Amino acid sequence: MSEVEKKPIDFMGFRKIASVVSIALIVISVALLATRGLNYGLDFTGGTSVELEYQQAPALSNIRQTLEAAGYEQFVVQNFGSDTTVLVRMAEAENDQLAVEVVEALKAGGAELDLVSSSFIGSQVGEQLKEDSGLGLLIALAVVLIYVGMRFQFKFGIAAVLPLAHDVIIVLGVFSLFGWTFDLTVLAALLAVIGYSLNDTIVVADRIRENFRKMREGDSEHIINESIHQTISRTINTSGTTLVVLLALYFLGGEAINNFALALIIGVVVGTYSSIYVSANLLVALGVAREDLIVPPKEGLAGQEEEEEQPPEWLNRM
Amino acid sequence: MLNKYPLWKNLVILIALVIGFVYALPNVFPDDFAVQITGARSSTDVDQRILDRAVDALEAEGIAVKSTEMQERDALIRLNSAEAQLRARPVVQEAVGRDYLVALNMAPSTPEWLKSLGAGPMKLGLDLRGGVHFLLEVDMETAVDQRLEAMSGQIKRELREERVRYRGGDVEGDRSIVLTFRDEASRSEAFQLIRDQYNQFLLDEQSEDGEYRLVLTMSEAEIKSIQDYALEQNLTTIRNRVNELGVAEPLVQRQGSDRIIVELPGVQDTAAAKRVLGATANLEFRLEARQDAPAASTETFPFRDNPNREARLERDVIVTGDNVSNAQQAFDENGQPQVNITMDSVGGDLMNRATRNAIGRRMAVLFIEYRTETEEVVVDGETRTVDNRVVEKGIISLATIQSALGSSFRITGLDSIPEASELALLLRAGSLAAPMYFVQERTIGPSLGQKNIDAGMMSVLLGFVLVLCYMVVYYRGFGVIANIALTLNLMLLIACMSILSATLTLPGIAGIVLTVGMAVDANVLIFERIKEELKMGVPPQSAINAGYSRAFVSIFDANITTLLVAVILFAMGSGPVKGFAVTLSIGILTSMFSGLMVSRSIVNLVYGGRKVEKLSIGGKLANV
Numbered sequence: 047m048s049e050v051e052k053k054p055i056d057f058m059g060f061r062k063i064a065s066v067v068s069i070a071l072i073v074i075s076v077a078l079l080a081t082r083g084l085n086y087g088l089d090f091t092g093g094t095s096v097e098l099e100y101q102q103a104p105a106l107s108n109i110r111q112t113l114e115a116a117g118y119e120q121f122v123v124q125n126f127g128s129d130t131t132v133l134v135r136m137a138e139a140e141n142d143q144l145a146v147e148v149v150e151a152l153k154a155g156g157a158e159l160d161l162v163s164s165s166f167i168g169s170q171v172g173e174q175l176k177e178d179s180g181l182g183l184l185i186a187l188a189v190v191l192i193y194v195g196m197r198f199q200f201k202f203g204i205a206a207v208l209p210l211a212h213d214v215i216i217v218l219g220v221f222s223l224f225g226w227t228f229d230l231t232v233l234a235a236l237l238a239v240i241g242y243s244l245n246d247t248i249v250v251a252d253r254i255r256e257n258f259r260k261m262r263e264g265d266s267e268h269i270i271n272e273s274i275h276q277t278i279s280r281t282i283n284t285s286g287t288t289l290v291v292l293l294a295l296y297f298l299g300g301e302a303i304n305n306f307a308l309a310l311i312i313g314v315v316v317g318t319y320s321s322i323y324v325s326a327n328l329l330v331a332l333g334v335a336r337e338d339l340i341v342p343p344k345e346g347l348a349g350q351e352e353e354e355e356q357p358p359e360w361l362n363r364m
Numbered sequence: 365m366l367n368k369y370p371l372w373k374n375l376v377i378l379i380a381l382v383i384g385f386v387y388a389l390p391n392v393f394p395d396d397f398a399v400q401i402t403g404a405r406s407s408t409d410v411d412q413r414i415l416d417r418a419v420d421a422l423e424a425e426g427i428a429v430k431s432t433e434m435q436e437r438d439a440l441i442r443l444n445s446a447e448a449q450l451r452a453r454p455v456v457q458e459a460v461g462r463d464y465l466v467a468l469n470m471a472p473s474t475p476e477w478l479k480s481l482g483a484g485p486m487k488l489g490l491d492l493r494g495g496v497h498f499l500l501e502v503d504m505e506t507a508v509d510q511r512l513e514a515m516s517g518q519i520k521r522e523l524r525e526e527r528v529r530y531r532g533g534d535v536e537g538d539r540s541i542v543l544t545f546r547d548e549a550s551r552s553e554a555f556q557l558i559r560d561q562y563n564q565f566l567l568d569e570q571s572e573d574g575e576y577r578l579v580l581t582m583s584e585a586e587i588k589s590i591q592d593y594a595l596e597q598n599l600t601t602i603r604n605r606v607n608e609l610g611v612a613e614p615l616v617q618r619q620g621s622d623r624i625i626v627e628l629p630g631v632q633d634t635a636a637a638k639r640v641l642g643a644t645a646n647l648e649f650r651l652e653a654r655q656d657a658p659a660a661s662t663e664t665f666p667f668r669d670n671p672n673r674e675a676r677l678e679r680d681v682i683v684t685g686d687n688v689s690n691a692q693q694a695f696d697e698n699g700q701p702q703v704n705i706t707m708d709s710v711g712g713d714l715m716n717r718a719t720r721n722a723i724g725r726r727m728a729v730l731f732i733e734y735r736t737e738t739e740e741v742v743v744d745g746e747t748r749t750v751d752n753r754v755v756e757k758g759i760i761s762l763a764t765i766q767s768a769l770g771s772s773f774r775i776t777g778l779d780s781i782p783e784a785s786e787l788a789l790l791l792r793a794g795s796l797a798a799p800m801y802f803v804q805e806r807t808i809g810p811s812l813g814q815k816n817i818d819a820g821m822m823s824v825l826l827g828f829v830l831v832l833c834y835m836v837v838y839y840r841g842f843g844v845i846a847n848i849a850l851t852l853n854l855m856l857l858i859a860c861m862s863i864l865s866a867t868l869t870l871p872g873i874a875g876i877v878l879t880v881g882m883a884v885d886a887n888v889l890i891f892e893r894i895k896e897e898l899k900m901g902v903p904p905q906s907a908i909n910a911g912y913s914r915a916f917v918s919i920f921d922a923n924i925t926t927l928l929v930a931v932i933l934f935a936m937g938s939g940p941v942k943g944f945a946v947t948l949s950i951g952i953l954t955s956m957f958s959g960l961m962v963s964r965s966i967v968n969l970v971y972g973g974r975k976v977e978k979l980s981i982g983g984k985l986a987n988v
Contacts, residue, residue, distance in 0.1 A: 168803030182936035241926040252918040280892040288881035291827030300819035
């Protein structure tokens with residue numbers, strides 16, 4: 047890191063390129079979502095899934111034939127984790143006995159197998175979940191906008207929320223591109239990405255605010271650049287530790303949690319990038335100026351601390 | 365003095381950590397495999413005698429018993445292995461007989477002194493221990509319709525008793541009851557009567573073509589309260605039925621306005637569970653129609669056990685299953701089987717009014733069953749499946765009324781004990797307020813549960829160790845301090861979850877992993893600040909102080925915003941998302957405590973109150 051310390055990298059020098067990249071990624075993601083859509087998991091579509099553990103690795107085509115012969119339509123048979131574990135997914139969302147029937151049909155074929163897990167989700171539950179989740183995301187973003195708008199300033203609020211939307215859209219775009227299953231755990235990951243990316247954005251924004259109040263010279267772009275430079279090693283270290291943990295989760299956490307870890311890994315990478323290039327970039331574009339952040343002198347106690355926001359007094363005593 | 369905590373502050377932190385340690389401790393002790401014996405009925409108590417009988421039977425089979433325990437309502441036999449547990453269950457069931465339920469259970473092995481402090485391990489979610497998860501939806505439309513029907517019956521009876529002449533009075537398609545009168549006087553009389561006794565209706569007087577009409581519409585508040593009641597009643601019924609299944613630690617919980625979650629740990633046979641839970645049924649008590657009754661006021665139903673036999677019943681319902689509070693098989697004075705029925709006060713009142721003038725006539729109990737049948741329909745050349753809700757009505761009892769009945773009466777003249785218990789079971793099953801349908805179902809095999817635990821543990825451990833290494837390599841001495849804080853953070857997180865008896869699920873473990881990754885953030889922020897201060901030539905002691913106080917604002921803002929998101933997650937999410945939100949929220953709070961207070965306290969102990977030339981914080985700049 048030592049070269050970085052000596053001469054600040056001109057982060058904002060890349061801002062035009064970064065803008066193009068971000069906009070391109072968003073456009074591509076939206077286009078993908080519009081055309082390919084998401085591969086919604088059972089949680090959202092409703093349906094039945096059965097996970098089976100065979101004694102010996104079965105031929106998937108045999109299973110398909112057996113099921114077709116038993117009169118089933120619209121099903122997917124795939125290996126799940128290992129070659130002895132088989133996952134059967136069906137779109138059928140009305141018959142809650144289906145899982146049992148499928149196991150019986152396959153057992154009738156003479157194969158030795160155990161039911162590992164099965165799910166049946168009625169279509170109405172899935173629909174509602176989609177609505178609730180969308181609403182949850184929007185509320186989360188709105189609350190963040192309000193909080194940051196109050197704690198910092200409205201321009202910062204925008205600069206905090208847009209990167210979050212940016213991150214969410216890109217992660218969704220990647221999921222759409224590769225056709226990875228989007229289920230409840232991925233939704234949870236997406237919300238965690240919001241939390242994480244927000245964390246990052248706020249730390250940078252906090253430093254920008256501090257520097258605007260402290261540094262008497264230089265234009266906005268210079269101050270923002272300096273702030274990013276000052277926080278870059280923290281940003282890299284925190285992302286690094288988080289990524290290390292997520293990689294452990296991805297490789298060891300088991301099949302059920304793979305997509306969760308994947309969504310978070312992409313989200314953390316994109317979120318780190320966005321807290322620098324989308325958030326700070328937006329601040330420059332919105333024309334944040336020193337006047338936006340100088341605490342008005344009339345604000346009682348705060349007025350005496352014009353230089354920078356002091357932590358509460360109790361903390362100094364710690 | 366700079367960087368020196370007063371004694372009391374160190375003590376507070378120490379006490380918090382000790383409490384955390386004590387409450388996290390029970391999670392270290394592995395659960396015992398156990399079988400649990402409970403009474404099949406709430407009146408059956410488990411005593412030492414029964415327990416001894418079970419233990420003797422186990423010893424005769426050569427199954428080693430680790431220990432036994434009498435609890436308030438049940439007895440617990442701890443065994444040494446999962447295999448012994450599986451073998452023990454049928455043996456114990458055989459020994460104690462059908463009056464008792466024997467369930468497989470995982471019993472925490474928390475030592476006595478910890479238990480006396482109220483400490484216990486975290487509960488494991490279904491995805492970690494195996495079991496069945498159901499989501500049931502209560503059919504609110506039907507609940508409201510049923511109540512309307514009953515009300516309409518009551519109002520008509522009331523009007524007849526008061527000798528007010530009317531026509532109509534049946535429930536219309538738009539959920540209103542229209543009464544037509546010949547003159548205004550009888551209408552206003554009816555208006556008075558209904559207004560006084562049925563204030564849940566909105567009354568509307570209409571006059572048309574010389575007809576005087578009174579339109580009754582149910583108020584929104586009443587509909588709401590019917591729905592609440594239906595859900596509550598269903599919850600209670602489901603709880604009772606789940607108890608009949610004999611599952612250890614079942615979960616029955618309402619979700620939203622019309623759904624019920626049922627989680628049965630350890631259960632693998634979903635079909636059996638659904639048979640018991642899913643018997644969505646209701647009852648109607650009706651009088652048998654007189655020979656001369658007009659066809660419009662009667663309905664004909666077959667018998668449930670013999671579809672060829674039929675009986676003609678009055679259309680008016682005396683009471684429904686909602687008013688039945690209990691039904692038990694018993695014996696009469698001559699040792700003949702009978703069924704004792706208990707009604708709630710409203711039901712008893714209605715029953716009395718209907719039967720006091722009907723002695724010698726026969727009363728039928730109509731059993732109504734709701735099922736979902738799937739049918740394939742061709743729509744626009746496409747085959748799609750449609751689920752039809754099928755209603756099946758059959759008479760389960762037709763008995764002569766021997767005296768005016770009240771809130772407690774009996775049905776006699778039954779041929780056999782099985783017939784009587786079957787009838788009692790049906791009566792109980794039918795006391796559901798509204799039909800329910802399964803809308804979601806998950807089964808998690810026990811092997812998958814264990815696999816999930818192992819995988820989760822492994823990734824938490826590995827992630828944790830990697831973060832520890834990263835911090836030591838990068839921040840040296842301060843890295844070690846951050847690592848101690850991180851370890852204590854993990855301990856506090858587990859302690860908090862145990863105290864709140866939060867349920868640990870797979871997404872919950874993911875939340876912990878994420879917290880581990882993010883918890884170091886506070887310390888990274890602080891240490892970077894300290895480095896900056898050192899770079900600017902600030903002496904080490906002041907640098908530490910400035911680092912902690914300057915970084916506070918960032919840490920606070922960043923964590924509060926993340927916490928906000930976690931809280932929204934908790935409020936909006938369901939199931940897995942909730943579990944994740946809980947661990948994330950607790951993790952944010954504990955990591956703020958450990959990252960700010962605990963790490964500061966250690967830094968103060970190491971560096972505070974003396975002259976320091978150099979900090980071990982990594983990087984060349986620390987030496988400047």
